[in-house]
Amino acid sequence: MNQNPFQALVTLVELDHAIELLINEKKSAEKIVVQAQKHLTALEEEKQILHNRSKEKKIQARSIEQEIGRIDQEIQKKQQLVDTSRSAKEVTLLRDEIVFIEKESARLTEQMFPLWEEIESGDKFLQALGVQLQEAQKVYNTTLEEQKHVQERVDEKITILHDKRTAVEPLVNPEMLHEYTRMRKTVANPIVFVDGNSCPVCFYLLSSNEQTIIRRQARVICQNCYRFLYKRLI
Numbered sequence: 663m664n665q666n667p668f669q670a671l672v673t674l675v676e677l678d679h680a681i682e683l684l685i686n687e688k689k690s691a692e693k694i695v696v697q698a699q700k701h702l703t704a705l706e707e708e709k710q711i712l713h714n715r716s717k718e719k720k721i722q723a724r725s726i727e728q729e730i731g732r733i734d735q736e737i738q739k740k741q742q743l744v745d746t747s748r749s750a751k752e753v754t755l756l757r758d759e760i761v762f763i764e765k766e767s768a769r770l771t772e773q774m775f776p777l778w779e780e781i782e783s784g785d786k787f788l789q790a791l792g793v794q795l796q797e798a799q800k801v802y803n804t805t806l807e808e809q810k811h812v813q814e815r816v817d818e819k820i821t822i823l824h825d826k827r828t829a830v831e832p833l834v835n836p837e838m839l840h841e842y843t844r845m846r847k848t849v850a851n852p853i854v855f856v857d858g859n860s861c862p863v864c865f866y867l868l869s870s871n872e873q874t875i876i877r878r879q880a881r882v883i884c885q886n887c888y889r890f891l892y893k894r895l896i
């Protein structure tokens with residue numbers, strides 16, 4: 663292990679950065695699962711709503727059909743009465759009644775057609791939705807499986823990096839470590855290493871004075887984002 667305290671800080675910062683990237687990788691995998699889950703839930707909810715609507719329409723259709731059946735029986739009864747009646751007056755009266763009831767039956771039958779059409783197209787839509795739902799379930803299962811793999815792989819890597827970090831931490835200059843730890847509470851990467859002449863995070867251009875300081879392996883505070891800037895050791 664390199665005993666140079668500055669080199670130790672560089673290693674520590676790079677380890678933290680690597681850990682952060684791995685955590686982000688894990689979060690992205692989790693986000694994909696959440697999205698797949700949301701899509702699945704939305705489809706399930708839509709299916710439930712359509713299913714309930716279809717059920718209501720079928721109940722409505724059945725009740726109209728029953729009413730038509732009842733009316734048709736009534737017509738038959740009255741027709742029998744017409745056939746057996748000996749009173750012309752009664753026959754006229756019954757026939758008037760039959761005409762009136764037949765109109766009601768026709769009106770209900772008319773109501774039935776659009777209702778059955780709605781039920782039929784609703785059922786077709788539900789069937790298509792069922793296929794979509796199966797696909798969404800497959801996607802969800804796959805992403806969940808992938809996310810588990812990512813998590814396992816990333817967790818293993820993180821454990822290794824944490825062990826390395828624990829080993830390197832005592833080698834860092836305590837003052838630097840204290841400042842770094844304090845600043846990390848507010849910003850994820852408070853120490854950045856400069857390759858050119860500007861802050862790699864906010865692109866603040868270093869003055870020639872600052873460039874001279876940084877070349878001497880000394881710390882410069884970015885005047886724009888207040889991160890600590892060090893020259894990378896090659």
Ligand SMILES: [Zn+2]
Pocket residue numbers: 861862863864865866884885886887888889
């Ligand atoms: Zn900056």
